[in-house]
Structure formats: structure tokens, C-alpha cells
Amino acid sequence: MKKFKQNAPAIPILVWFGLLVGIPLIFVLVLSFLSRDSLGNIVVEFTLDNYKRIFDPIYLKVFFNSFLLATLTALITLLIGYPVAYFTAKLETKKKALAILLIILPFWISSLLRTYGWIILLGNRGLINNILLNLHIIDKPLGMMYKFGTILTGTAYMLIPFMIIAIYNSVDKLDKSLLEASYDLGAGKWKTFFSITLPLTIPGIAGGFTLVFIPALGLYFISDLLGGGKNIFLGNLINSMVTKGRNRPLAAAFSVGMIVMVLIVLFIYNRITRNNKERLL
Amino acid sequence: MKKPLLNLINMNKYFGTSHILKDISLDIMDGEFLTLLGPSGCGKTTILRCIAGLENIDSGDILLNGNSIKDLPPNKRNVNTVFQNYALFPHLNIFDNVAYGPRIKKSMTEDQIKKRVAEVLELVQMTGYEKRMTNQLSGGQRQRIAIARALINEPDILLLDEPLGALDLKLRKYMQTELAGLQKQTKTTFVYVTHDQEEALNMSDRIVVLNKGVIQQVGSPRDIYKNPNNLFVADFIGDRNIKKVKVLEIHDEYSKIKLGNSIINIRNTNNMQRSIQSGEIAILAVHTDKMRITCNNTPNSLSGEIVSVHYAGSQIRTRVNVGGEKITVIEYQNNDCDYEIGDMVHVSWEESGAILLPMEDDFDEIVKSEFHT
Numbered sequence: 001m002k003k004f005k006q007n008a009p010a011i012p013i014l015v016w017f018g019l020l021v022g023i024p025l026i027f028v029l030v031l032s033f034l035s036r037d038s039l040g041n042i043v044v045e046f047t048l049d050n051y052k053r054i055f056d057p058i059y060l061k062v063f064f065n066s067f068l069l070a071t072l073t074a075l076i077t078l079l080i081g082y083p084v085a086y087f088t089a090k091l092e093t094k095k096k097a098l099a100i101l102l103i104i105l106p107f108w109i110s111s112l113l114r115t116y117g118w119i120i121l122l123g124n125r126g127l128i129n130n131i132l133l134n135l136h137i138i139d140k141p142l143g144m145m146y147k148f149g150t151i152l153t154g155t156a157y158m159l160i161p162f163m164i165i166a167i168y169n170s171v172d173k174l175d176k177s178l179l180e181a182s183y184d185l186g187a188g189k190w191k192t193f194f195s196i197t198l199p200l201t202i203p204g205i206a207g208g209f210t211l212v213f214i215p216a217l218g219l220y221f222i223s224d225l226l227g228g229g230k231n232i233f234l235g236n237l238i239n240s241m242v243t244k245g246r247n248r249p250l251a252a253a254f255s256v257g258m259i260v261m262v263l264i265v266l267f268i269y270n271r272i273t274r275n276n277k278e279r280l281l
Numbered sequence: 282m283k284k285p286l287l288n289l290i291n292m293n294k295y296f297g298t299s300h301i302l303k304d305i306s307l308d309i310m311d312g313e314f315l316t317l318l319g320p321s322g323c324g325k326t327t328i329l330r331c332i333a334g335l336e337n338i339d340s341g342d343i344l345l346n347g348n349s350i351k352d353l354p355p356n357k358r359n360v361n362t363v364f365q366n367y368a369l370f371p372h373l374n375i376f377d378n379v380a381y382g383p384r385i386k387k388s389m390t391e392d393q394i395k396k397r398v399a400e401v402l403e404l405v406q407m408t409g410y411e412k413r414m415t416n417q418l419s420g421g422q423r424q425r426i427a428i429a430r431a432l433i434n435e436p437d438i439l440l441l442d443e444p445l446g447a448l449d450l451k452l453r454k455y456m457q458t459e460l461a462g463l464q465k466q467t468k469t470t471f472v473y474v475t476h477d478q479e480e481a482l483n484m485s486d487r488i489v490v491l492n493k494g495v496i497q498q499v500g501s502p503r504d505i506y507k508n509p510n511n512l513f514v515a516d517f518i519g520d521r522n523i524k525k526v527k528v529l530e531i532h533d534e535y536s537k538i539k540l541g542n543s544i545i546n547i548r549n550t551n552n553m554q555r556s557i558q559s560g561e562i563a564i565l566a567v568h569t570d571k572m573r574i575t576c577n578n579t580p581n582s583l584s585g586e587i588v589s590v591h592y593a594g595s596q597i598r599t600r601v602n603v604g605g606e607k608i609t610v611i612e613y614q615n616n617d618c619d620y621e622i623g624d625m626v627h628v629s630w631e632e633s634g635a636i637l638l639p640m641e642d643d644f645d646e647i648v649k650s651e652f653h654t
Contacts, residue, residue: 180368181368185430186385187381276372
């Protein structure tokens with residue numbers, strides 16, 4: 001009873017999660033083991049065929065592509081985001097607040113609109129090509145659209161704030177006296193960074209990596225708009241299985257496959273942060 | 282004899298518009314235990330950080346072994362700091378924490394490092410803790426590791442920033458003895474920062490008393506305690522009754538002064554008294570625990586009325602109204618006679634317990650009424 005009272009405030013959120021996350025997830029899981037008829041109606045008949053099709057080389061390649069895109073996105077946002085986060089955390093309080101505001105400002109604009117922005121920028125009749133053509137630096141448009149790199153750029157751009165904020169938090173709460181102790185013991189700025197700052201901000205890096213990797217795996221409108229449908233990723237695939245292929249059980253099985261990939265990343269993240277928490281507390 | 286190891290020369294430091302250190306000049310001798318003592322905000326920690334190189338000075342110079350180090354970054358100065366919160370690296374174990382300095386500077390081989398770490402851990406009595414993580418240690422143990430991590434570098438000077446502040450009273454007393462012993466054993470120059478006068482008096486060879494970024498007095502603990510050379514030091518060190526008095530006559534051996542309505546003689550003990558002229562207002566400072574209350578009149582005593590009596594463990598704290606001036610007396614044993622609130626008694630003091638100081642403009646500011654009325 002006592003325990004119940006203690007946990008009572010958590011009940012609304014548990015109900016919320018149960019209804020809106022738990023039940024749909026179970027529904028997807030059940031669906032993934034069912035079949036469909038030729039019209040796309042669901043037939044209650046147990047099968048493992050949907051999962052077997054994941055191992056079709058064509059689909060495996062899609063899984064690999066998505067994994068590659070998500071990993072590269074996380075790495076690129078880490079490389080760009082770390083210095084940004086590091087120097088933001090070193091700013092004085094007022095400038096710091098402004099910098100954080102600027103970092104999260106893009107979230108106030110629809111992500112779809114921002115993706116169209118990239119087309120305006122990179123398209124064959126886009127801003128960059130127009131300027132270069134008018135300056136006679138090039139004589140035909142650079143083909144910057146519909147490539148893997150275009151999708152990577154768009155995805156990284158979309159998700160980099162998550163990386164910056166995660167790393168910023170761990171740099172910001174780093175005890176300044178540890179850095180002073182390091183200088184005091186004979187280390188210069190670079191040595192201090194690699195021996196003290198970097199290892200102590202690993203939880204932030206792991207957090208940022210997770211926050212970028214997971215959505216990068218599932219974003220499908222960016223690859224649709226910037227990739228022109230040439231590169232197929234998990235998100236596009238599942239989307240078209242539902243809307244065009246009318247094969248919801250297969251889409252469910254692929255979704256479960258994607259969830260498993262996410263769980264693996266979350267598991268690694270947990271391991272890293274748990275080890276760190278033990279030491280830092 | 283001893284030679285100066287570090288010279289601070291007319292050092293000034295500003296934070297924004299506030300003048301934190303004002304013309305600090307100080308010679309620190311090789312092998313001494315020097316304490317910077319003062320209330321919070323007096324600039325003592327800033328001096329330490331300037332020596333360490335963690336702050337730049339705005340003017341003046343810092344000489345270590347005769348060479349200016351004021352423009353060197355902290356990692357190029359052969360001084361090490363024990364930080365107030367210890368600042369042990371949480372991601373490294375004790376061995377790696379202690380080995381950090383030599384490894385960064387590549388000053389020793391891995392074998393030498395092993396040997397030296399074992400030596401310094403033995404010195405601070407932490408042998409066997411090499412594999413522990415910092416969060417598995419108590420406050421006192423972290424303190425020892427912080428000292429070991431600094432000492433392994435064989436610094437010219439070890440800077441300690443209120444290192445005992447976070448420990449409980451009992452451990453603090455124990456660590457005072459330990460630290461003083463460690464200093465004698467390693468013959469390293471210690472510059473120690475504290476706001477705790479007892480710590481300073483216990484451990485130091487010399488004490489520098491600071492207030493508002495200005496050095497007030499430099500001297501041995503005994504000197505500082507017995508012969509404060511200004512009002513601030515008299516008020517800050519020890520527990521004194523501080524009263525405005527009128528100087529009536531000045532003789533070679535003693536001076537005649539008037540406190541309230543009472544006239545009393547005070548022995549001339551302090552150099553500063555020579556600058557006092559008869560007829561002036563001066564400051565009388567008497568250690569509360571060098572005073573006595575008697576029921577019978579004794580020569581050279583003040584008569585007054587008991588205002589309050591407090592028993593605080595081993596000491597008895599009595600307040601006496603002497604002609605309008607309230608005086609606090611601390612006695613450690615049974616009174617010479619029984620008295621109650623309202624009784625008329627006589628207050629006297631040991632000659633060495635009282636000094637006369639010249640009047641200062643900021644008397645009212647320094648002698649806060651809540652403690653001395």
C-alpha cells in the first residue's frame with residue numbers, strides 16, 4: 001500500500017505509455033506474424049514468412065544502408081557537434097543562453113520545410129548552382145541532389161542539435177577544478193582535453209550518438225525529398241510496404257527488425273553510461 | 282640560513298573593477314610552512330592561484346628561485362596545488378591519479394613511476410589503495426591522495442587551498458598534525474590557505490594575515506597571537522575584548538588609560554604603542570581568556586556588575602558591565618568566588634594578555650557591535 005502511494009504520481013504517465021506506446025507495439029508485434037490476402041486484408045494465420053523476407057539480400061541491403069546512414073550521421077554530427085558544444089559550454093552565461101537558443105531555433109520550423117530548403121539550396125536551379133553559374137566558375141550545374149551524400153547532409157543537419165545539446169550538457173557540468181588540476185600537474189591544453197575532458201564527456205557523446213542514431217534510422221521524408229527515391233532506406237521501405245504494397249504484416253516485421261537495431265544501440269548506450277555513473281558518483 | 286624561494290613583488294590583481302590583491306609583496310622561504318590567513322574574500326586563494334598560474338596578475342612579479350614565472354602557464358611552473366575539493370580525476374583509479382603528473386611530463390619510466398607512486402602512497406599512508414576508484418574513498422583519504430598526487434612531482438612549493446575545510450572536526454585536528462609532520466618530513470615548502478586561525482596557529486612556521494587584499498601582518502604564530510600590529514589582526518586572531526580608551530599618561534614601562542569611568546594601568550608590550558600620544562583615543566585589546574573575576578578588590582582592576590553567566594562545557598563565559606562598557610571574561614576553572622547576576626565584582630587581566638593599539642578610522646566597521654558590545 002505504501003509502495004502504491006509512492007508510485008501513485010507515476011500512474012497517469014504509465015497509463016499514457018501503456019495506451020499509446022505499449023498497445024500499438026504489441027499490435028505491430030502480433031501483426032508481424034500474420035498473413036494477408038491479395039487485397040491487402042489481414043488474415044489471421046500464423047507465419048514466419050515476413051521475418052524470412054528480411055534476409056532476402058535486397059532487403060538486407062536496405063537494412064545495411066539504413067545502418068550505414070544512421071552511423072555516418074551520428075559520426076558526422078559528433079565531429080561537428082563536439083567542438084560547437086565544447087566552445088558553447090565555455091562561453092559566458094549570457095552568450096551561452098543565446099548560443100543554445102540559436103542551436104534549438106530550427107526546431108521551431110517544420111522539418112519538412114527545412115528539408116525543402118536544402119532543395120532550394122542544392123538543386124540544379126538552386127541557389128549555389130545559380131551563383132556559381134553566374135560567376136562563371138562552372139558552366140553546367142553541379143549535380144548535388146539525389147545522392148547518398150545529399151541525404152547524409154540533410155539527415156545530419158536535421159539531427160545535429162540533439163548531438164550538440166547532449167554533449168554541451170556533459171561539458172558544461174564538468175568540474176572546472178579537474179581541468180585546473182590537470183594543468184597544475186603539467187598537462188597542456190591538448191593533453192588535458194584528451195586525458196580529462198574527452199573521457200569525462202563520454203556519457204554525453206554516447207547520449208548524443210543514441211539521440212541521433214535512432215531517428216536517423218527511421219527518417220524517411222529526407223531520403224524521399226533529397227534522395228529522389230534512388231536510395232532506399234528502412235523508413236521508405238516500410239512506408240511503401242504499407243501505402244503502396246498493402247502488406248502491413250511485412251511492414252510490421254520490418255518495423256520489429258528496426259526496433260531490434262534500436263534496442264542494440266540502447267543496450268550499448270546503457271553499458272557505457274552505467275560504467276561511467278558508477279565512477280562519477 | 283634560509284633563503285627566499287619565492288618572491289611576490291607588488292602583486293596586483295583585479296576581477297573586473299574590484300581590486301582583489303593590493304600591492305602584495307612577500308618572500309616565501311625555502312622549506313617553510315607559510316599560512317595565508319584571512320576571512321573569506323580577503324584574496325588568500327587568489328594569491329595561491331596566482332602562484333600556481335591559474336590566474337594572471339595585472340601588475341607586479343612572481344620570482345621562483347630568482348626567475349620570473351608570472352608569464353608561464355601553470356603546466357610550466359614547478360609548483361603543485363592541493364585543491365579545496367581535491368579535484369581527483371573520477372575516471373582514473375588511485376594509481377593513475379597519482380601517476381598523472383609524471384606520465385604527462387614523461388619524466389619517468391613506467392618502472393620508476395611504479396616505485397615513486399608506492400613511495401608517495403606510503404608517505405600519506407595509503408598503500409594498498411592503488412586499484413580503488415576515487416568514489417570509494419572517504420574525504421580524509423581523498424585528501425591524502427590529492428597530496429600524494431601533488432608531491433610525486435617534487436614541486437618547489439606545494440600550495441594547499443583550505444584542504445581540511447570539508448572534513449569533520451576530529452579528522453581535521455588529526456590531519457593538522459599529519460600535514461605538519463609531512464611538511465617536516467619532505468622538507469617541501471608549503472603555502473597553506475585557510476580562514477581557520479586555529480589551523481594556522483597550529484601548523485605554521487609563519488602566518489600572513491590578509492584582509493581586503495592587503496597584507497596586515499606577517500609573523501610567527503606566537504607573534505601574531507601575542508602582538509597583533511593593528512586592529513584587524515587583534516580582532517581576527519584570538520577572542521579579545523576590544524574597547525576604545527583614552528590614554529591619560531605614557532610612561533616607559535606602562536601607560537595610564539581610562540576605560541569608561543575607570544582608570545587603569547597597562548604595561549607597554551607592543552612596539553605600536555610608541556606611536557600613541559597621551560591625550561589620544563586608543564584601542565585596548567584584551568584576550569578574554571587572560572582575564573579573571575574576583576570578589577575582593579585587587580590592585581589594577583576594574584569594578585563592574587555581572588550581566589550574564591554562560592557555562593559552555595569546560596569554559597565559563599561571563600559578561601561584566603564596567604562603567605557602561607560590557608566586557609567578556611572566559612574562565613576555565615571555578616571562580617575565585619561565587620557570584621550571581623547583579624553582583625559587583627572586580628575584573629583584572631594578565632599583563633601579557635592586553636595590548637594598546639592606535640585608533641583606526643574603520644574601528645566601527647571592524648569591531649562589529651554584535652560581538653563586542
